[in-house]
Amino acid sequence: MRVSLFVSCLVDQVRPEAGISAVKVLKQAGCDVSFPQGQTCCGQPAFNSGHLPEACRVASSFLEVFADAEVIVVPSGSCAAMISHMPSLFAEGSREKELAEAIARKTHEFSSFLVNNLGVQNLGARFAGRVVWHDACHALRDLHIKSGPRRLLAEVEDLELVNWSASDACCGFGGTFAVKHPDISVAILDSKLKELETLGVDAVASGDAGCLMQIEGRLDRQRSSIQGLHLAEILASR
Incomplete structure (x- = not known):
C-alpha cells in the first residue's frame, strides 16, 4: 500500500525521531511510504485560535500538497482530527471543500491505520x-x-502496560492554550501527574507529540526519571 506521511509541525520541529520511527513501522507493516516535500501545517493552531481566514490559507496549501495521495497517515491525533474537520472551512460546492472531503476520507491517525486498516x-x-x-x-x-x-x-x-487512572485526563497542553494560560495549563497537568510517581513506571507513551512535550517538560522540571515516548518510537524499538 502506498502511504503519504503527514508528519505534523511538532514532530517535524520538536520530535523528529517520532516521524522517523513512524516511517520504519509503516515499512515494517508492508507500506511504501512517501514524504511530500511541500508539506507544512494543517492549520490547526490558527483554527483553534479563531483565525479562520489564516486557517483556510494554510489548509488550502495542505490540500494541494496531498491532493494526489492515495492514503495519508498522521502520527498525531490532533492533526488527524483537524484534517477531519477541514471541510468545514470551505464554502459548499467549492473545489476546496470537495477536495477537503476527499482528503479527510483517506486520512488516518497512525495507530488507527495500523490496527483498523x-x-x-x-x-x-x-x-x-x-x-x-x-x-x-x-x-x-x-x-x-x-x-x-x-x-x-x-x-x-518485555513491555508491561500499567493501568493509570488518569490516562484519559487532559494534560493541559491544548496548543496555544498552554501559552495563553500557563498557570491553568500547569494546574491541569499537575492534577494528571500526581499519581504517576507512585506507579513505578519507566515511561509515558502517547500518540501526540504536543502532549508529550507538555508532559516531558513538567517531568523534567520535577527531576523525574520517567521519560516520554511516542507510540511509533516504541513500536520501532528492537
Whole structure:
C-alpha cells in the first residue's frame, strides 16, 4: 500500500525521531511510504485560535500538497482530527471543500491505520520497561481512539502496560492554550501527574507529540526519571 506521511509541525520541529520511527513501522507493516516535500501545517493552531481566514490559507496549501495521495497517515491525533474537520472551512460546492472531503476520507491517525486498516498488532517490537498510556484529547474524544494503541503496546515484547487512572485526563497542553494560560495549563497537568510517581513506571507513551512535550517538560522540571515516548518510537524499538 502506498502511504503519504503527514508528519505534523511538532514532530517535524520538536520530535523528529517520532516521524522517523513512524516511517520504519509503516515499512515494517508492508507500506511504501512517501514524504511530500511541500508539506507544512494543517492549520490547526490558527483554527483553534479563531483565525479562520489564516486557517483556510494554510489548509488550502495542505490540500494541494496531498491532493494526489492515495492514503495519508498522521502520527498525531490532533492533526488527524483537524484534517477531519477541514471541510468545514470551505464554502459548499467549492473545489476546496470537495477536495477537503476527499482528503479527510483517506486520512488516518497512525495507530488507527495500523490496527483498523492494516489489521496489524504485533510488529516484532521489544521494549523492556513499565509503561503507561496517555490518551490525547483529540484522539480519544474526537477520533474515538482508545483500544488500538493499547492493543499495539500489549504485543510489544518485555513491555508491561500499567493501568493509570488518569490516562484519559487532559494534560493541559491544548496548543496555544498552554501559552495563553500557563498557570491553568500547569494546574491541569499537575492534577494528571500526581499519581504517576507512585506507579513505578519507566515511561509515558502517547500518540501526540504536543502532549508529550507538555508532559516531558513538567517531568523534567520535577527531576523525574520517567521519560516520554511516542507510540511509533516504541513500536520501532528492537
